[in-house]
Amino acid sequence: QVQLVESGGGLVQAGDSLRVSCAASGRAFSSLQMGWFRQAHGKEREFVATISRSGTNTDYADSVKGRFTVSRDNAKNMVYLQMDSLKPEDTAVYYCAAGVLYGMSTSRYNLWGQGTQVTVSS
Secondary structure, X not given: OOOXXXXXXXXXXXXXXXXXXXXXXXXXXXXXXXXXXXXXXOOOOEEEEEEOOOOOOEEEOOOOOOOEEEEEEOOXXXXXXXXXXXXXXXOEEEEEEEEOOOOOOHHHOOEEOOOEEEEEEO
């Protein structure tokens, strides 16, 4: 079975950069569509970014487009989310997710990590 573990979260100031990572334990990682979601305190989980199994196609939420970059390294079973020009409204728990089919909604993803906290101060 594939297991996802996020890391790299922390406390930063507005305008700073941070990269969160997601490590997958399974051999079938390269066959999976990967996505990043986030959930702020008291709010619903929302889509952030997704990347195709080959890594050639990506998509982003409008709120992060131009600031965040998703990438993956299938040889290392890793997916990354580079976050630049961070804003206080980016504060949330960031979750890595995996699914078989392409999608930007939570329902398309079957496997989730535990999340990593990102806090952006003003």
